[in-house]
Every structure is written in structure tokens, then in C-alpha cells.
Amino acid sequence: ELKVEQNPLFLSMQEGKNYTIYCNYSTTSDRLYWYRQDPGKSLESLFVLLSNGAVKQEGRLMASLDTKARLSTLHITAAVHDLSATYFCAVDNSNSGYALNFGKGTSLLVTP
Amino acid sequence: EAGVAQSPRYKIIEKRQSVAFWCNPISGHATLYWYQQILGQGPKLLIQFQNNGVVDDSQLPKDRFSAERLKGVDSTLKIQPAKLEDSAVYLCASSLVLAGAEQYFGPGTRLTVT
Numbered sequence: 001e002l003k004v005e006q007n008p009l010f011l012s013m014q015e016g017k018n019y020t021i022y023c024n025y026s027t028t029s030d031r032l033y034w035y036r037q038d039p040g041k042s043l044e045s046l047f048v049l050l051s052n053g054a055v056k057q058e059g060r061l062m063a064s065l066d067t068k069a070r071l072s073t074l075h076i077t078a079a080v081h082d083l084s085a086t087y088f089c090a091v092d093n094s095n096s097g098y099a100l101n102f103g104k105g106t107s108l109l110v111t112p
Numbered sequence: 113e114a115g116v117a118q119s120p121r122y123k124i125i126e127k128r129q130s131v132a133f134w135c136n137p138i139s140g141h142a143t144l145y146w147y148q149q150i151l152g153q154g155p156k157l158l159i160q161f162q163n164n165g166v167v168d169d170s171q172l173p174k175d176r177f178s179a180e181r182l183k184g185v186d187s188t189l190k191i192q193p194a195k196l197e198d199s200a201v202y203l204c205a206s207s208l209v210l211a212g213a214e215q216y217f218g219p220g221t222r223l224t225v226t
Contacts, residue, residue, distance in 0.1 A: 102156070105152075
């Protein structure tokens with residue numbers, strides 16, 4: 001069974017600060033995804049990471065993938081209130097029919 | 113391009129009643145997924161279709177849940193009879209092909225079982 005663990009599960013940070021969310025997964029995966037979910041809303045795709053060493057950046061968010069360590073990170077730079085949301089990482093592989101296996105999510109609150 | 117459509121958006125039922133959810137994927141998307149998201153958790157796959165065939169339904173509680181995608185386009189998910197623990201958001205997602213294509217999620221149906 002493909003397991004995905006995120007930490008921290010809850011994160012309260014001040015505006016302007018930097019922080020990193022970690023995502024570990026248990027077995028070989030084909031792709032790693034990061035999603036954002038606002039309260040009462042559906043999932044918005046942020047990044048898809050395909051290979052070892054992949055790094056993608058969008059605004060204040062940067063995601064990276066280390067397939068050897070089975071670890072992905074989502075780094076937040078100079079946080080702003082608009083980044084407050086729940087962030088999920090998910091992985092897929094051919095053994096699971098490419099369905100997504102999600103972590104529990106990291107609930108981020110950015111305060112003034 | 114229209115996104116994944118789901119209805120209803122909200123549903124409140126009593127336990128032991130039945131309920132059905134509908135999903136219309138993005139036009140041309142062959143693969144359709146139903147996920148269950150319980151409050152405070154990540155989504156969990158219930159069933160996956162490729163066109164009108166089932167790829168994976170290993171996590172679908174088949175004694176009460178059923179799903180179909182008869183014409184390989186839209187899909188319905190049914191719960192009969194509902195239990196309190198079925199309270200969750202039911203998300204439908206679609207992708208262009210089975211392998212390696214990004215999944216696009218619908219707005220979800222929030223089910224409350226009382």
C-alpha cells in the first residue's frame with residue numbers, strides 16, 4: 001500500500017516568514033503532486049513533479065522532489081495571508097492505476 | 113474549456129436513506145475518478161473508470177456504494193443505505209488518459225448524514 005505522510009499537519013506562521021512543508025511517501029511513485037484547497041472549495045493543482053531533482057516555482061511557492069529519499073518539499077517564501085489554505089501532496093503509480101494517494105494535508109494559517 | 117461538473121453541491125439525508133451524486137467530466141477525458149474526503153483528511157479513491165470500464169474499485173464499500181459510467185461520459189455514485197460515517201465531500205475528477213495525465217477536480221458534493 002502506498003502511504004503518504006505530510007508534516008506538519010498544522011502550521012501557523014507570520015507574514016514575511018519562510019517555512020517548509022514535507023511530504024514522504026512509502027514506495028516508488030511515478031509522479032508527485034501538490035494541491036491547494038481553500039475552505040469549502042475543491043482541489044487546485046499547484047505542481048506536478050516528474051523526476052528526481054525536479055524543482056518548480058510559482059510565486060512564493062517552490063516545490064522539489066528527491067525520489068531517492070522519497071521526499072518532496074513545498075517551500076514558502078515571505079508568506080502572505082492569501083497563502084492561508086490546506087496543502088496536500090499526492091503520489092501516483094502504475095500499481096494503483098494512477099489514482100492519487102493523498103497525504104492528510106497541511107493546514108496553513110498566515111497571520112499579520 | 114468547461115471544468116468537471118458535479119451535482120448536487122450539498123445534500124442532507126437521514127441514515128438508512130439513499131442518495132445519488134452525478135458527475136460530468138471534462139469533454140474528451142477518458143478516465144474518471146470518485147474520491148471521498150472526510151473532514152480533516154485527504155481524499156481517498158473510491159472507484160476509477162477508464163471509459164465505461166472499472167479500473168479499480170477495491171476501496172468501494174460495495175455493500176452500500178455503487179457507481180456506473182454507462183456511456184463512458186458522465187457518472188453516478190449511489191449510496192444505499194447511508195450511514196453516519198458516510199458524511200464527507202465526494203469529489204469527482206477526470207483526466208485525459210489513464211497514465212500520467214493530470215487530474216482535474218470538480219467542486220464536490222458535501223453529504224451530511226444525520
